[in-house]
Amino acid sequence: xxxxxxxxxxxxxxxxxxxxxxxxxxxxxxxxxxxxxxxxxxxxxxxxxxxxxxxxxxxxxxxxxxxxxxxxxxxxxxxxxxxxxxxxxxxxxxxxxxxxxxxxxxxxxxxxxxxxxxxxxxxxxxxxxxxxxxxxx
Amino acid sequence: xxxxxxxxxxxxxxxxxxxxxxxxxxxxxxxxxxxxxxxxxxxxxxxxxxxxxxxxxxxxxxxxxxxxxxxxxxxxxxxxxxxxxxxxxxxxxxxxxxxxxxxxxxxxxxxxxxxxxxxxxxxxxxxxxxxxxxxxxxxxxxxx
Numbered sequence: 001x002x003x004x005x006x007x008x009x010x011x012x013x014x015x016x017x018x019x020x021x022x023x024x025x026x027x028x029x030x031x032x033x034x035x036x037x038x039x040x041x042x043x044x045x046x047x048x049x050x051x052x053x054x055x056x057x058x059x060x061x062x063x064x065x066x067x068x069x070x071x072x073x074x075x076x077x078x079x080x081x082x083x084x085x086x087x088x089x090x091x092x093x094x095x096x097x098x099x100x101x102x103x104x105x106x107x108x109x110x111x112x113x114x115x116x117x118x119x120x121x122x123x124x125x126x127x128x129x130x131x132x133x134x135x136x137x
Numbered sequence: 138x139x140x141x142x143x144x145x146x147x148x149x150x151x152x153x154x155x156x157x158x159x160x161x162x163x164x165x166x167x168x169x170x171x172x173x174x175x176x177x178x179x180x181x182x183x184x185x186x187x188x189x190x191x192x193x194x195x196x197x198x199x200x201x202x203x204x205x206x207x208x209x210x211x212x213x214x215x216x217x218x219x220x221x222x223x224x225x226x227x228x229x230x231x232x233x234x235x236x237x238x239x240x241x242x243x244x245x246x247x248x249x250x251x252x253x254x255x256x257x258x259x260x261x262x263x264x265x266x267x268x269x270x271x272x273x274x275x276x277x278x279x280x281x
Contacts, residue, residue, distance in 0.1 A: 019155040026162040034169045037279045042191025043271040048263050105252045112248030115186035115274050123190035133256040
């Protein structure tokens with residue numbers, strides 16, 4: 001009697017699809033895990049007054065002075081809040097975006113307060129920013 | 138008879154090879170995950186302030202990046218640096234890149250850093266002749 005040949009589950013020349021799909025999923029997992037989404041960054045540029053201009057008496061005409069304190073801001077020596085400062089900067093920007101903004105930062109102020117102010121200036125398209133450090137609190 | 142044995146041996150070999158590749162990928166994924174956790178530990182030292190109105194930029198390898206941590210310590214590429222060393226590095230970078238005073242200096246300061254620490258870095262840059270400085274901020278966080 002002829003014996004029926006048992007066909008093995010794997011014939012020579014055939015691809016083992018299950019294993020291939022398994023490897024494909026492994027590759028997919030690898031790439032999904034290794035991709036790191038990053039935050040969108042921005043650079044806020046400022047100028048420092050140069051040595052020659054420091055020796056000259058600063059002209060107060062057309063210069064907006066903003067002082068950064070640890071707990072708030074002053075605009076042209078008048079105490080103000082962040083909201084009012086933004087409004088005032090917006091009003092000044094509508095007149096001229098090339099106005100010089102002189103930013104004085106006190107030693108104990110945090111970097112976050114300075115960046116918050118620079119962000120307001122970026123929002124209002126004010127680009128002529130100079131930063132100096134104040135010796136006060 | 139001998140032929141069947143050969144086929145079975147082939148099947149066993151194929152099976153164990155796939156399992157080996159499987160395990161290799163598992164190991165790779167494990168190491169990738171552990172390495173990324175370590176990176177977050179070092180990068181998380183500086184919490185950047187937010188500036189949603191800034192113009193988005195991509196990091197440029199030409200940027201001269203200075204890190205200032207919350208406690209005021211200054212670092213370059215993760216290495217703590219003194220003021221004198223920072224001045225040397227800045228002046229060397231100005232010469233080596235050929236950009237001179239146009240060297241793109243960016244300061245990555247923690248939002249809680251006191252301004253006196255930032256001022257020290259800005260003073261070093263000014264001594265080296267760099268008058269334009271940029272501060273790095275987060276325009277849009279991934280978690281937003």
